[in-house]
Amino acid sequence: MASGIKDKVAILGMGCAKFGERWDMDADGLMVEAYEEAIADAGIDTSQIDAAWLGVAFDAVNVGPSGIPLATALRLNNCGVTKVENYCASGTESFRGAVYAVASGAADIALALGVEKLKDTGYGGLPVRTRGTTFDMIGVTGSAPGNFAQLASAYRQQHGVSKDDLKRAMAHVSVKSHANGVKNPKAHLRKAVDMDTVLNAPMIAEPLGLFDCCGVSDGAACAIVTTPQIARSLGKRDLVTVKALQIATSNGWELQQGGGWNGSYFHTTRVAAEKAYREAGITDPRRQISLTEVHDCFSITELVTMEDLYLSKEGEGWKDVLDGMFDADGEVPCQIDGGLKCFGHPIGASGLRMIYENYLQLLGRAGERQRQTPPSLALSHNLGGMPSQNVSAVAIVGLADA
Template sequence: MTRDAYVLGRGMIDFGERYEDSFDDLLEEAYLALLDDVNVGSDEIDAAWYGTLDVADEGMSGAAVAHATGLFETPITQVVNACATGSDAVRNAVLAVESGQVDCALVIGAEKMRDTAEGLISLAAEKRVWRGRGVTMPAFFGMRATRHMEEYGTTREQIAEVSVKNHRHGSMYPHAHYKFECSVDDVLSSTTISEPLNLYDCCPVTDGAAAVLIGTEDLAREHAPELVRVAGTGLSSDSFVRGNDASLTHFPATRDASSRAYEASGYGPEDVDVAEVHDCFSITELVTYEDLGFCEVGDGGRFVAEGRADLDGEVAVNPSGGLLAKGHPIGATGVAQVAEIYEQLIGQAGDVQVDGVEVGLQHNIGVGRNATGSVSCVNVLERV
């Protein structure tokens, strides 16, 4: 017998350069923000799932959350799944509530991205074996841009439109790291990182944490202003080198993860009103429109350029500013996206509130395995 899982509340903190705050400080702040939103006692939290890659090497294991929150004598599981870490932590909490084992589950994610002495590029380029060595994240994603332009006639300007849109949204979102607007020309004239991608095609390096509480329908009726149900989840993996031509331009992992989440939820892409998707680079969001089924394959460039992903478009994509403006503290990213979809569904998204939202989708795509493998997690939420 299974039952449904609901979002009971969320705790968001400001993302950015948080030099004054330790890893523990970020976790503690997100937890306190959650308790400020939802009036549960710590003794009501049955278990926790904790997302972090532990880039800063000070948050290993559930003990880090126990120390930061005081949730001792509580089962806490660390989840690590590349850039899908936070969303997979949510998914695991949802599965636990659905199974009947847990009534109230904390999900908390955090990353201190700016404390690494070696630098992320160096880590990515030098620590991999064999052919992954010297290949950075902007390269892995940028290769999709090159091929997408070649295969579908997508223009460099259309790719830039993703960043323009997300920075416009980010300028209105209170927790975003960068709150400036930019034009297509700004994107095209910014510093070259990994041609064809420039600086403004890349998400910043950001510290942050976020928390959500997942629980039963009874608890949701008691604590949440609106009933927001987790309607379906999906998780999948794929690789660049399996000879699947779709992976030269797209992410088959996203297609599979979203198929699973759509099937479990009973919704399809045409039902989604608002989405927080993985835009680590501008091109990532563009191909994700296609992988999630928001538009036809090859049509992502037109989809964004015609405003169909705007706040008043067919699907409002990344009202928070996405990773490009809000930032991408890896373990926190997916948790924050779920928190933002929840805010949209309960009508508390402030200046970036989308009208008439009933179904929201959250998506991450991550890279691992010597820069060839990708992993995707998709969660679909609905206002009941």
């Protein structure tokens, strides 16, 4: 295996727009909002950015094609801008582009920005769209909750968990994230909910009710990265560096091989997590990871992901959830910022929003929601697609000396 990029790249600055129904703004305004915070944090000038990556998933109802919208919104200095799209993992994908550019020496300072403007579609949930000419003839054009809800049916079957037990564990995931979102001024949803509200909510896609589904939001998030040496030369002292950055992509095995994948977990997340832990030198994630931001598009996704990240034993994640292991004051907090569930899910921005929260937590800048035990290693997990066919990204950032 390649030696990896551990500690080769440092985060110079980050920014995040207020997520939500931003009726007041186009995508370019959201990009600028996230960027202004990031560039101020970095303490540099726009002209110092050597290359940029733009993560957007639904460009047709948003910024349109190419990297030009980012260059135009930020008035970049004619540097190369690459637009990336990798389903809901587009944010971490843009981060990967910038980080690799710096790690390779091709750029001294690079920028990653993710943006999504979803509230111009006219309806709730993600836009309905084509997935290619062949898929459109033979695939199922289901909704995102419908795609992920199927995890629950297979999980129950594989692990002998009753419908009620799993529904309660899923509800706990959402109750916890709502409690966390209350403390986050940039979150889309800032209202606590109780178990009964979650359990009795209208069904969206069996067994996922309304509160098992994350919000669909407008938003943008931004990272500016450089080498640790340059960061120090620019006066940065408490450095957050990239410990690992792995993306695993389905090759059709889950979707196509009969009798293979059993439908109850994310094959790619396990692959990405194993590689990321190796890259970061982590041997006991449950002890070594201080906190996580995972892709909780749906409550069941977060629950299963706890197992796929090896924080829970297979088939026991639902019990750990109910035991509060992932609550804000638990052993390994998950979604301390409210997660996709409450911070919101502007697709292209979400991966960067997770890294933003981890960055703030590591530097002790997370305000009211700051984790009490000082964190040293924080993991983000950004997933695109659906359980049967997806892109799973795991990014681990930490204090430079961790």
